[in-house]
Amino acid sequence: xxxxxxxxxxxxxxxxxxxxxxxxxxxxxxxxxxxxxxxxxxxxxxxxxxxxxxxxxxxxxxxxxxxxxxxxxxxxxxxxxxxxxxxxxxxxxxxxxxxxxxxxxxxxxxxxx
Amino acid sequence: xxxxxxxxxxxxxxxxxxxxxxxxxxxxxxxxxxxxxxxxxxxxxxxxxxxxxxxxxxxxxxxxxxxxxxxxxxxxxxxxxxxxxxxxxxxxxxxxxxxxxxxxxxxxxxxxxxxxx
Numbered sequence: 122x123x124x125x126x127x128x129x130x131x132x133x134x135x136x137x138x139x140x141x142x143x144x145x146x147x148x149x150x151x152x153x154x155x156x157x158x159x160x161x162x163x164x165x166x167x168x169x170x171x172x173x174x175x176x177x178x179x180x181x182x183x184x185x186x187x188x189x190x191x192x193x194x195x196x197x198x199x200x201x202x203x204x205x206x207x208x209x210x211x212x213x214x215x216x217x218x219x220x221x222x223x224x225x226x227x228x229x230x231x232x233x234x
Numbered sequence: 235x236x237x238x239x240x241x242x243x244x245x246x247x248x249x250x251x252x253x254x255x256x257x258x259x260x261x262x263x264x265x266x267x268x269x270x271x272x273x274x275x276x277x278x279x280x281x282x283x284x285x286x287x288x289x290x291x292x293x294x295x296x297x298x299x300x301x302x303x304x305x306x307x308x309x310x311x312x313x314x315x316x317x318x319x320x321x322x323x324x325x326x327x328x329x330x331x332x333x334x335x336x337x338x339x340x341x342x343x344x345x346x347x348x349x350x351x
Binding site: 162163164165166167170206208221222223224225226227 | 238267269274275276277278279282290325327339340341342343344345
């Protein structure tokens with residue numbers, strides 16, 4: 122299975138943008154890129170996902186490199202509530218998309234007031 | 235609240251005892267997943283159900299672990315003869331799948347934290 126590489130931690134000031142990188146150099150053409158985050162003492166929650174094109178939703182934006190070997194999750198204005206561990210996960214879309222996820226250690230985002 | 239619920243939220247047990255956890259998924263979701271998470275690590279996949287059928291089990295799921303989803307609704311995860319290495323957060327997630335294979339996000343419960351003393 123293709124793997125992802127993320128920094129261990131990142132810091133941001135409140136109300137500033139946060140750019141979370143993810144490297145996935147062995148991604149295949151059918152792999153979707155998913156982002157989940159895990160707030161303290163909670164289960165992970167879905168943030169966004171995409172295949173080739175950049176994606177936006179109410180929570181974040183996902184920028185995917187043209188060669189798809191990396192992607193960036195963008196939180197446009199960080200709030201204290203965005204302090205969490207962010208996971209970048211690849212999902213093989215060529216098989217039945219039953220959604221088995223392989224989580225890495227993720228990136229711990231710290232937001233400073 | 236119509237989210238995924240898990241019970242109990244915390245369980246402390248002595249080594250060698252059996253424990254059982256329950257997960258109630260979102261009602262219309264036909265897929266249910268169990269994950270295990272240790273401190274500082276991301277969740278690790280354990281097993282997955284589509285309706286009542288258990289379709290895949292991780293090699294992490296030793297013979298001491300068993301999971302059921304008898305009527306395709308709630309699920310239970312039982313650990314027999316617990317060991318200290320079983321101490322972890324056990325997470326349940328559910329999702330909806332269609333015959334077209336469209337992806338629907340996984341919704342996670344709050345987890346059951348197991349401590350084996």
